[in-house]
Amino acid sequence: MKAHSTAAAPAGNAGPRAVRGARWAAAAVVLGLALLAALPALGINQYYQNMLLLTFLFCVLGCGWNIMAGYAGYVSLGQSAFLGIGAYTAAILAVRWHLSPFLVAPLGGLVAAVFALAVGLVVLRTRGHSFVIITIALLFILQIVALNWPQLTNGSTGITLPLPPFKKPWQTAPFYWYMLALAALSVWLSAWIRRTKFGMGLIAIREDEDKAGIIGINTTLYKITAFMASVFFTGIAGGVYAYYLTFIDPIGMFNILLSVQTVLVTMLGGRGTVWGPVLGAFVLEPLNETSYAYFGSNQSHLVVFGLAMMLIVLFLPRGIIPTVGDWWAARTAAARGADGSAQAAAAAGTAPGAGAAGPRAAAAAVGEEDSA
């Protein structure tokens, strides 16, 4: 129950300084959000609006994936399946009901959550490797169903959504704001879960599922709820993304590459931290655009992603935020020097191990990454 003690410690001795710090952080978040929201009105061009919109999409995907993989320790390799579910739900309903996809997008979130419930009931009753297997299977089974059930999905022809009514130069802005709102809500949900008993339970499950069960956590209920929470906003984002593209097809929507990027975004920023996926999205998406500009083809893109993921797993397994956080803690502890506070000693004690930064060290230190 290392996770409990380390995570509870900052809250326990929250002095006036910590409270002030939290206020500053909250103010910074609100200010950042307001600035991002104002950008289209300030007239940044379509290219950057598009880039930021995709960044927000990766925030949504990454924050969702993080709830399951970062908090509960269950990796999904098919997270983009839920984006596809949301996209298809919104597209089908919008066309049939003659409604704006914006209005029906939340239903995509609900349908995604129902799928997560069904999948969760199949595999999350048990432990182990079945979850990762079923998430791969789910992505491809949905792709095949979407291809071979033309009555519902229009098959490989795809679905064309209603054309958005927005006039230039505002053609991207509504999507931008919608996606920004979803990203903000995703971060909020992730942060909220992290603070609650529910989130503590998920981390306990990650650290030791047997012991978590013994202290009275209903592990199955927790895992299934977490899985549903992890796909809800992704499903909504799917509808918005589909409307933004105005055209969806099975290959593009049930795309494993999006799953790869989701994993990469969160791993890079810091798995199990609230802000990790956000940082990862803001780093990765611009790199993404640059690498497309330089390498062009999809295939060399895969090499870049694959190698990046390998390097992160091997050399930065905990991601930027926990690693930098430890480095900072060690630095300030060293600066405070011999004043002998217990806190400094503790920080210095954990830092060298984390500095070695092998995956093994990460496995040992996985409890601490949450204090960042």
Next chain:
Amino acid sequence: MHLFLQTVMLGVLIGGVYALLASGLTLIFGVMGIINVAQGALLILSCYFAWLVWQTTGLDPMWISILAAPLMFAVGWVLYRLLIVRVRGAHATMSVLLTFALAITLEGILGVIWTGNFRSVTPSYFSQSLRIGDFFFPTAQVYGSITAVAVLLVLYLILSRTREGRAIRATAQNRLAAQLVGVDADRVAAFTFALGAATAGVGGAILSVLYPFAPGSHYLWISRLLGIIVLGGMGSLPGAALGAVILGVAETLTSTYISLKWATVVFYVVIFVVLLVRPQGLMGTRLREDVQA
């Protein structure tokens, strides 16, 4: 009735090839407790190797498959020493992510060199069929299945008769006890991973004749193989063989009686049903960590 028998027998033949392909995946899981998501990519790598050798020399792919085994063994050994060994002992998610990253990298490299187009190896008997009694079978399928079963027998002999093989089986049964009696766990893991890659080497060369392949085909194959070993029981070699034959038959029956396009769905449906009804599979006990001693 004749069509039914023909379909079932073809399914058994296909199952023979699947059994070889799945053996490596289940072996690696049994010994190391990791799901090698890159197994499909190793398979496709070997497909390209076979295609390249066949194009330049015209050698029969079945002979190339024998060539591919030691080569892929070496590739597997290097990959283990270079990458996999670094996540031994880490959280299981790390090995999944690392092998996933390896799969994507291999897919990308193959795509950069040979584009995303589908290829296939077409020896002279490629489109012929063999008549056995009243039944007709694609010649390539028969040759492929014979090669696969022969290699599986060799694998069986390695596992049962050699010192390395016994060490592998001991480690799969109980790692701690194996280490106590002097088995070098790291060496065994490297050998297992290399052996798994070697089966992918043989399997890939056989596949290159039977199915068109592209760099992205590895997703399809890893899904198929996961279906097989989930059904058979993860880590169990006889289970993988049984699962392979059952799914081979299920696939041919689906494509004959329902539709070709739903045939692959069989594998995914089986994954769901098995995990729902019998998570440990037909012959395994290791899928659920919580039932382990």
